[in-house]
Amino acid sequence: CLGISLWIYAGLSSLKPRTVLLLSASAILASQWIDPTVPHCHPFIQSAAIILYCPTLDKSYPVISLFTVLQWMGFMGLGYYVGKKTEGERLKNYKSPFAFLGVCLVAAFFIVRYCNGFGNYLHWTQRPFSHSFFTISKYPPGLVFYLVTLGMMFLLWSLALHYESQLKKPIFGPVMLFGRTPLFFYVVNLYLY
Numbered sequence: 001c002l003g004i005s006l007w008i009y010a011g012l013s014s015l016k017p018r019t020v021l022l023l024s025a026s027a028i029l030a031s032q033w034i035d036p037t038v039p040h041c042h043p044f045i046q047s048a049a050i051i052l053y054c055p056t057l058d059k060s061y062p063v064i065s066l067f068t069v070l071q072w073m074g075f076m077g078l079g080y081y082v083g084k085k086t087e088g089e090r091l092k093n094y095k096s097p098f099a100f101l102g103v104c105l106v107a108a109f110f111i112v113r114y115c116n117g118f119g120n121y122l123h124w125t126q127r128p129f130s131h132s133f134f135t136i137s138k139y140p141p142g143l144v145f146y147l148v149t150l151g152m153m154f155l156l157w158s159l160a161l162h163y164e165s166q167l168k169k170p171i172f173g174p175v176m177l178f179g180r181t182p183l184f185f186y187v188v189n190l191y192l193y
């Protein structure tokens with residue numbers, strides 16, 4: 001899924017970043033309207049559906065996958081846009097915009113989650129702000145998953161930019177190393193599990 005998404009974005013890299021942002025947002029919104037259940041039809045079409053938009057671990061299907069191209073392509077496209085937008089610039093200038101964006105996205109999470117309809121694959125069943133309220137779907141990612149994870153990421157990024165001079169102290173060396181080598185730690189944690 002991630003590899004296919006990278007191929008797609010390699011092909012789209014000649015487009016303006018704003019166009020990629022619109023395509024990514026469209027993919028995220030479109031994925032919220034598509035029913036994420038595997039269709040009962042030819043195995044080839046089932047395989048394509050599982051790879052594109054229907055995550056499943058049910059071994060009765062021809063393939064299994066938790067990551068789906070449509071949902072994660074949208075997520076990756078947002079990262080591509082932010083990377084292109086901030087490339088070659090002083091990130092310090094983005095401290096306030098990132099904080100504002102983070103607050104807006106987290107606020108949108110609470111609004112969308114409270115409505116308990118569109119953007120929620122897992123509906124909360126108890127009272128608002130209970131454990132059920134904060135249990136959200138990652139496979140497939142619902143709109144609330146995008147909002148809360150991106151919102152928290154922008155808030156933490158803003159906080160890191162604010163305390164950047166403090167993070168250069170030797171005591172934060174392991175944190176800086178971990179931040180610079182995420183793929184290594186991701187692969188290592190798979191084997192540790």
